[in-house]
Structure formats: C-alpha cells, structure tokens
Amino acid sequence: MEEKNYLYNEVEKIITDEKSYPYPQNVAMSCAWILGNLKGVNLNIFDMDNKSSICDYTVIGYATNYRQSQAMAQEIERQMKKRGIKVNSIEGSKEADWTLVDLGDVIIHIVLETSRDNYSLEQLWNECPKVSIPAEYYFSDDAGSGESSSNEYF
Numbered sequence: 017m018e019e020k021n022y023l024y025n026e027v028e029k030i031i032t033d034e035k036s037y038p039y040p041q042n043v044a045m046s047c048a049w050i051l052g053n054l055k056g057v058n059l060n061i062f063d064m065d066n067k068s069s070i071c072d073y074t075v076i077g078y079a080t081n082y083r084q085s086q087a088m089a090q091e092i093e094r095q096m097k098k099r100g101i102k103v104n105s106i107e108g109s110k111e112a113d114w115t116l117v118d119l120g121d122v123i124i125h126i127v128l129e130t131s132r133d134n135y136s137l138e139q140l141w142n143e144c145p146k147v148s149i150p151a152e153y154y155f156s157d158d159a160g161s162g163e164s165s166s167n168e169y170f
Contacts, residue, residue, distance in 0.1 A: 023050070027095045040121035043101060044073035044147065047092050047117075047124050051077035052154040054088050057129060059154075060138055061147035071123045073147070076137050078129040082111050085126045089115045092124060 030037065030046045037045050044061050052059055056077035065072050079085035085108075093103045101119060108115030113131040117124040125137055 023053070023091065023095065024098065026053070028099075031099055040072050040119075041147065043096070043119060043122045044075050045149075045153075046095065047075045047119075047122060048077070048149050049153045050091050050095060051075070051088055051124075051126070052149070054084065054091060055080070055155045056084075056088060056126070058132070059149055061149060062141040062144040063147055064141065064144055067141070067144050072121045073123075074141060074144075075122065075124045076127070077124070078127055078132055080129050082113075082128070085112075085115050085128060086110055088126050089117050089124075092117050 027046045027049060030049055031042050041063075048059050048061055056079060058076075058078045060076045062074045062076075063072070064070070064074050068074075077088065079088060089106050089108070093106060096103055096119060104118040104120055106115065106117050108126075113128040114135065115126040117126070127135060127137065
C-alpha cells in the first residue's frame with residue numbers, strides 16, 4: 017500500500033502541483049515518470065503539437081519483459097483514472113511486444129527492449145522536438161538520491 021501511495025503522490029505533484037508543465041504536457045511527464053519508476057528504459061517524449069492531428073505528445077518507453085510492460089500500462093491507466101483523465105484504450109495482448117495506451121492528447125508506446133530495433137519508433141518522430149525528462153524520473157537503486165545508478169537509462 018505504501019508503494020501505491022508513493023506513486024499516487026508523486027504523479028499528483030507533476031499533474032497538479034507542478035505549474036511548469038501545462039496540460040497535456042503534465043500528463044505526458046507523469047506517464048514518463050511512471051514508466052521510469054517501474055524501471056522502464058530509453059524513455060522519450062515527443063512534442064507532436066505541430067506535427068500530428070492525433071495527439072499533442074507521444075511517450076515511448078521500453079520494458080525488459082511482458083509482465084513489466086503490462087504493469088506499466090496498468091499503472092498508467094490506474095493513475096490517470098484516479099485523476100479523471102479518460103483512458104480511451106489500451107492495445108496489445110499480455111504477450112505483445114508493443115502496448116499502446118491512448119489518453120487522447122497523449123499516446124504512450126511501451127515496447128519490449130528486444131523489439132526496439134524492429135519498430136524504430138524514435139525515427140518515426142525524429143523531426144519532432146523532444147521534451148527533456150529529468151533524471152529523477154528514472155528508477156534509482158540509491159535510496160532517495162533521485163539519480164539513476166546506471167547510464168543505461170538514458
């Protein structure tokens with residue numbers, strides 16, 4: 017229960033308390049924070065505002081296995097629903113190497129790290145501006161330091 021409260025409180029800070037991120041960037045940043053704290057790697061946020069009519073932000077994160085991928089999608093769904101943000105759909109089976117979470121203005125792609133080269137999602141949007149993700153958004157083995165213990169996460 018303590019872990020769920022921690023997730024809720026930290027995501028709440030980004031969505032409502034952090035005034036430097038307007039909507040829907042705050043939602044994208046929250047989703048990146050969730051992915052990073054569930055040990056997602058190679059996170060990217062693309063500002064799609066002037067490039068796509070489908071969404072304003074695209075978040076990409078990589079998981080090391082199916083279970084982790086599904087946990088990430090479920091946690092994003094849980095955290096967004098608690099805040100009244102509609103989850104339009106979650107696409108991808110329990111053993112899919114790509115899961116998509118559609119929040120309308122923000123679309124999240126969770127891909128297995130082993131399939132990264134197959135899809136090359138970052139190359140699809142390489143002309144779009146990237147949003148900087150703070151280092152403290154990534155999981156850390158150092159208790160409370162907020163810094164990643166490995167450069168692999170970037």
